[in-house]
Amino acid sequence: MPERRPSVMPTVMSSKFGERRSLSRLNEAELVARAQAGDIRAFTQLVTDHDHSMRGLAYSLLGSHTAMDDSLQEAYIKAYNGLAGFRHHASFGTWLYRIVYRSCLDQLRTRSRHSEVSLDMAHDAPDRSISIDDQIATTDQVLRALNTLTVGQRATVLLVDRDGLSYEEAAVVLDTTVGTIASRLSRAHEALRNAVVKTEDSDQ
């Protein structure tokens, strides 16, 4: 038997932390390739990179910290199991958005949580960049306005107006057409403006 050669990897690589640090140097395509080969840590690195956006969508749609976590657990597991089918027709982020959106819909469908959206969110994570008074008013207004939208409109406006997806990317995520995205946005914008104006009037 040949003698074992000394390790070619530095000691730090034997820890998960070191591994993560190493993985972070890989680009997305490389991470996807490794994840598709079954590397769980490459996969978690991938979803970690996109987690902020996914949390934003899930939290805005579900309105609950617990539901967000549950939904994303389910979505990430589903994404892992579906990685073999990811063929780079869309970016990994768009593909992941699509799965997360479906997971959120499943949550909404089974738990009928639609009406709870604004309540949890309004008290969960205040935006400290503006004054408390302004924050309460504006946040409530926006939340109330969002609650006047359907889930489809809400998702569309969040993806396009907040997260900056193109119409085509949003259409992929929401599994609809670009034309539908445009019409949803039009209705959503109108509804949001109306709701904010009404809220401001009633608050005065």
Next chain:
Amino acid sequence: MNRTSDEKHIDPEVARALSRLPRAPQHRAGFWEKLESELDTQATPRRGSFDKLRARNSAQFRFLTVAASVLVIGALGIFAINRNGEQSGLIEVAGGPSNTAEVPATSEPRRGPFTPSPLFAERLRSDLFHYDVPVPDGFSVDSESGRGFVVTAAVSGEFRGHFQTSNFMSGDVSWTGRIEPFSEETLVDQTIVRIPLLEENDEGIVDSGEDLAVEQYVFKGEFWDNRILRIYDLGDRVVTAEVTLTDAALADFSAEQILDDIRMFNAAFQPITDCSTRNAVAPPVPDSLNAAQSERFEGIVAALVACDWQALEAQTDPAGFTASFGGGEPIPLWTDSERYGEPILKTLLEHLGAQPGFYDNGDAAWPRPHLLSWIDVTEEMKEELRALGYTEEDFSFYEEVEGYWGWRTGISADGKWQFFVAGD
């Protein structure tokens, strides 16, 4: 309204308002640990199979429950079939629809090319998770696929009706190595293992009286993983099984931790030859389709009515066909559904019998409400959906999500069959 893919139409007022939304909170403590733990579990091959079989209360499950009592329950078995180094397709996408099915070829490696060392050039022509191996003529494979590698494979054919092999190891299993694991330098042991073959007959599970000689190669990893490669020589074909033990780069690592579960099944996972659309009435080709779409439509319908799984697979777009948002190749998914009583092909045929809608680029999709916002779906269209089995409860959900969310299928303007999926 049509917009290009690059165009972003962000309403500044709306964007400003949305910026006031509360930021999503960080995950609760333990989120990532729980996820990794769950993914580890998902990577354990038999668990999924067992759950599925248990749920269906199948004979296979009852049998496997008995078999499990003699096994070390552990982690991962990665299997491939190899015959004389010939190359064809991925075993993981096999799931042969008939006993003459070839594994579909694919050009998508899971990771970089693997150059086998001279020691294995004759017998193993595969990447770690990418098996360029043929299924011998007259054999089919049912496999449980997991993230780019095969976790179990059942090979059926002339070898005593059916053959299944699974390996179990304890420990954390994953691929993390950065150096070539298979080399003469890392080979630490080479032995012949003799495994008694069991079979199931009227008396139950009994010793068949025969042994299977298995060549076993043990590779000691240079930093954190070890590999064991087993070659099951079945005479006219070879099954290779490879396992990786991440935590096994230890002094006390022993290949003896592996036990094999090799059984003969006479009834389990027989190739499925029938389906829910055999001799069904073929819907007419919609006039609205162009020539390429019409030809594809006719091909799909003909394959469905004939229950010709291979012909059906040939109709799918080789560049990418979506059968499930959770991943998976269409034919294995559909054969599995049909095998366990879900008439998915009937569902497909019925939906093709509905009226299609068309995207701006000419791509067709069935049923047409898929292309519309739900508020634009007419009563006539809803009636079509009711005929397909959709209910008012479904409609309420579609109203909430602003779109049809049921089964849908599509053929591109140039005649490529691209998807057949349900909403979730």
